[in-house]
Amino acid sequence: MIFGAIILGFTSEDSKVTPNIATSGRAGVQLGPAPLTVHRRQNGTTFVTIVGDALAAGRGASSFEEGFRRKVVDALRVGGRIDPVVTAPPEAPLSAIVSDAPIPERSSLVIVELGSLERIETQQQEEEFRQRYSDLIARVKVSAPAAPLLCLGAWRDQQDAFIIDAIIYDACSTDQNKFVQLTDIFERAGSRGPAGRPAYLGGGIGDVFYPNDAGHEAIAQRVLDSLSIEG
Template sequence: MILDRRTLLTTAAAATLCTVGAAAPVPRAPQLAPPGTPLRYGVLGDSITGRGSFSSRESGTWTTLLQSRLEKTWQVTRVKGATSRDAQGVTCLASVDSVPFGCDLVVVGLGTNDCREQRDGSYVYTPDDTHTAARVLFGAVAAANPGAVIVALGVWSDSTEQWTPEGSAYPVSRVESWDELIGDCVAEAGGIHIPCADLYLCSAYRLPAGRPAFGGYTTDGFHPNDAGHEALYRRVAHRLRLP
């Protein structure tokens, strides 16, 4: 089942139900815990963020690099959310089974497949689909992690590709449109949206294809390579102003 047809099962010390579709919380100005204290670090995402695929080693994925940076200042416990695949066979905003719970910092990387997925030459997901799924998801993340810093990574794809919205005569960047849609929902939930499409345009962050990667993958020229994961980590760390 997909996110907007079910409740999210989240866990802390005991199982707790977090109802999806509840009103988004009032935007906050969250801050990380004081240095030297425990920090729960939640991670939720697709192949780039949730699995870190196509890095040559697990320790080189952007979320693990970020964790290592956090561990220089805090006592970090990592908490993972769970995703599945939807009817199209992809991980997207609406195919989340559980979100991290009780965290001080949550990083979410979803939306790339919602932007890119095509069937028979047509895009599968509409702007309304994405807006609905993103609003539900980030509202649930905020509800499950009150007071947390929430970070959403932007769409990893080619922002120069043009797309003509239904009812419009003028093409626009689909990636920029999806970043705006998702960013609005993140902000509504009190989170931070960090675009990264400009990093995708740097071929050194994706190429060459055909090299072995951890987990049995082979680089495909689309997903970030080691340099790409490093660039994503540095962008997020800079935006968070980490020590």
């Protein structure tokens, strides 16, 4: 689907670390080893909706198959059918993703990966991100009220992710949601780089920011460790 010059990719085939952020007064979000329960439909189908940016599109991986999104979808397909709806444009502003991403009512699970590419250097930018992210979460709850929600933190180091992760954490603070932090994977040796490696997106050349295949594998495992599929 094309919205102006923005291409959003839609397809029908396609944690376990406590946040190192101030948590006083932020009760209710599932942290630690407690998984988010996802129920398959009676016919064995899991309807998964993924809303993300270039990271969810597979940027940095050597191929589409090595991206964390594809790995998660493939793993969830084991033991039952999966019907994913994905919004993960390699290049698009957050405002377009928030307003245009489809959130089907039938969703059994919604995964949101947004915030890693946002620049927050002023109070206004912080408030704009908070409002847009909150608007998306509110839209998920209206469009797919029965779906549990998994919110991925920013793909940055702990210092750079602090404000963004706090905003995401606050937005995902109900019993049916779970916040999953990624900063420890970002900081882990071997999860990014080297610059110049062959990559699926980004002009075919990888950099030192986006996860390499090992980083995408670790993100996928973090997501899967955060879920308990029943039915």
